[in-house]
Amino acid sequence: MGKGKKKAGPTGKKITLKLAKNSLRMTADGKRRLDLSNMGIATFPKCILKLADVDELDLSRNMLQKIPDYIEDFKNLRWLDFHSNRIETLPETIGQLENLFYLNLCNNKLTAASLPLQLGQLKKLRHLNLGMNGFECLPSTLAALKELQELGLFDNHLTGLPENIVNLPKLMKVNVKRNPFLQTRGEEDIDTIQRLECLYLVNEDSMCKPCLKKCKEERDKLNKLKCFAPSARKLTFQGLLTPNSTAQETQEEWR
Template sequence: MAKGKAKGPKGKKITLKIAKNSIRITLDGGRRLDLSKMGITTFPKCILKLDDVDELDLSRNMLKKIPSSIQKFQKLRWLDLHSNQLEELPEAIGTLQNLFYLNVCNNKLTTKNLPEGLNLLKNLHILNLGLNCLDSIPTSLGALRELTEIGLFDNALTAIPNSVKKLPKLKKLNAERNPFPDSTKQVEHADSIKRVEMLHLVQEKDLCSSCLKMCMDERDKLNKLMNVTPSCLKKPSFPLLLTPNSTAKDNQEEWRLRDNLPRHSTDHVP
């Protein structure tokens, strides 16, 4: 007869030394603590001693909970928790008043476990709630007046509150693949719907043969188009790589800062 309950995966233990060695300097001079893809199952308490970082990446792990002690990261402006197993967020997340970018895509969040503290993130510009278990969006998110992008794709939403659709600075709203009664009415406020998931660039060796062939075919089509109209300098688009579980390229800072984040300034210290 088995003794006790079955335990989940133990996960990798993060020491303070490992955490310190995982700090990188971003192009705008900030400090980024990157603990993504580390097999972490429990929030490493040791990183609370590094609470002066500007960016924290805990994505693509197996975290089930973020503790209230996250509030110690008062300088944080960029927080990535995507692709974990989070069922809730702590109320204390609302104390991170410098937060510019928050990605909790691809978790197990439910509407009832979205903390009211989210409404206090007055400097938040980008919020990704896609690929979760949300059946509604709190109208109180309309208090986030600085939001320019919000991802709500792949949930169980049947409506989007007007308070969210009519946010004054909202430019991108992705609500694709939700069971809306009339999906066209849900996005009529936005000029166009664009994907706001994280884009992870991958090397050819990380792609399966079929995906690699598809990407190469797209590249060939792009090259033909550019040969016909050489003055066109459009960037290549690889929609099939817009998945939160893609293997990330090591040096993502340049494209992320260029496309998603503001330069280092006195106003905001993603």
């Protein structure tokens, strides 16, 4: 390789406008969905800007490393899927997708620093999947997602959950399976941490008094757990040479 030349990245498959148009589908509720999943795409195809009025966009199981700033042009998007790519950061303009209620970023290379503050502008977002990334902590911007109902955090490096995120008013399910929620206290604390592996949250108005009392007691126990320590062994997914190669057992979690 000559001096001063940069190593070329993956070229991937070239997507033409004709191919993209042939990938348009109608959903059961009459929405337009552009499905470009599992096509070996390495660069976001700019030609699909001519189809920016779609309601759903699926670019999962590709080789994308970057989401361009012009993602904001997809004003009608309600459903966006980027799972199983190589994305390391999100553009600030993603906050302009004001109709988005579903966002899947599972199985990428994201960290807390990868998520811009503008993510908190997604006021209609109800489902957010951040599983199988590199999160050791969660950014405060998630606390602005007041409509969020489900949050996927499985297979990360988390050692705790911020209270302002757990207490989101409409959050009903948080999946934190296979995170290093370690501690050095007694067996009772161990049991509490294990129950975090599948944590469900409901509004107080939906609970009877005995159940509400029990949940508050459990929350008090969680608030006392301050001595979490990160796992000495980082979680890796060496088998994921190609998307889905070793993740078949958990596909329903991160789709």
